[in-house]
Amino acid sequence: MSGTEVTVRVPAKVNVQLAVGAARADGFHDLANVFLAVGLYDEITVTPADELRVTCAGPDAHQVPLDTTNLAARAALALAERHGIEPRVHIHIDKDIPVAGGMAGGSADGAGALLACDALWSLGSSEAELLAICAELGSDVPFSLLGGAALGVGRGERLTPLDVGGTFHWVFAVADGGLSTPAVYAEFDRLTSGTDVPPPTADPALLTALRTGDPTALAPTLTNDLQPAALSLRPSLATTLTTGTSAGALAALVSGSGPTTAFLTKDEESAATVADALLTSGNCRTARVTSSPAAGARVVSDSVAETR
Missing domain, CATH: 3.30.70.890 (GHMP kinase, C-terminal domain)
Structure with a gap:
């Protein structure tokens, strides 16, 4: 599929309620986290490549790691491993969500790369399968895939969609x-x-x-x-x-x-x-x-x- 590409747009979030419990034995905290997706977006474009590579452009792009600590790279690796394929893909992030700003920009990039690679590699994963990988990547990543509004419990990764009646x-x-x-x-x-x-x-x-x-x-x-x-x-x-x-x-x-x-x-x-x-x-x-x-x-x- 040389020359093909997929672009995914993924939103930032605001926590309209973030209730935090005491630290658990594993170091995490139980949460009641009411997520609301907002109209600030990163765009993730993936294309076939000889090896896994990450690039980034946009405000504060110099702060974004371009190695396998980047959630977008980790998403590609996790998806490839699950399907027994090589993660030979170039991931480009057009960054507009504030970096390290509490708006889940890194998580958004992970969810966006996951969905984009799934389309590029014609895997046809279900939403449930993608959400399971998201939960392995980080607490906010599942909501970045889902969007809208949701209540997250546990570490915030177990989601219940919520109705929103207006703008x-x-x-x-x-x-x-x-x-x-x-x-x-x-x-x-x-x-x-x-x-x-x-x-x-x-x-x-x-x-x-x-x-x-x-x-x-x-x-x-x-x-x-x-x-x-x-x-x-x-x-x-x-x-x-x-x-x-x-x-x-x-x-x-x-x-x-x-x-x-x-x-x-x-x-x-x-x-x-x-x-x-x-x-x-x-x-x-x-x-x-x-x-x-x-x-x-x-x-x-x-x-x-x-x-x-």
Whole structure:
């Protein structure tokens, strides 16, 4: 199939609720993680090659590893191993999701590469088969494949799709530099040491607000148990959160493990106002306006199918 290629578009996510339990014996934490896919995307293009190779272009591409620690490369290796084939593929990542920003950009690339390689190699894997590989790759990878909205439990990899009754408008303030997810969880463990950490559960009021599509009802239910840890490691994020809410955001929180901060607004016009205030403040590197929910990983170009 020389000369053929497949391109997959895959979204970023925001955690509208991230409830974190105490550390387990295996070092992971039980979660009640309500994911919402948002309209910021990476595009993953795969083409046949003599050997596995990863390239990347776009904002902060220099921060993206190009070896087998990259989740896109790991996805290709896992899929190839399962089917007994050689992972001879060039994976190119057009990066638009913030790097190390708490929006699952790396996980998105893993899910996108998995779906793209499956199409390139004409494997025809079921969604269940792909989700099983995603769960092996990382806690957020299954949702990147699924998209929309979902409740993740366990490490966040066991998903139940959720209904969303409308469009929610967001601003994401991208900070300089990233935050390590393991470092944020370690800080969470330090901050909660000696306390009774309750088992994580999804908030029924939040699930209802998603189902009805009401941003005013959703706003007071947004929570992130990792936020105190992220603010402890990056205190300047508190100023960014205040800037956005002062400019009219209905609610603000650190996205996942940060340092990207997320602002829910009542409509598109309000989102533009909040974004302008954040940019003017100088408290963030850039501010991105988008909406949710967004579709999960999808093939957007497939010249393999065209040449069969």
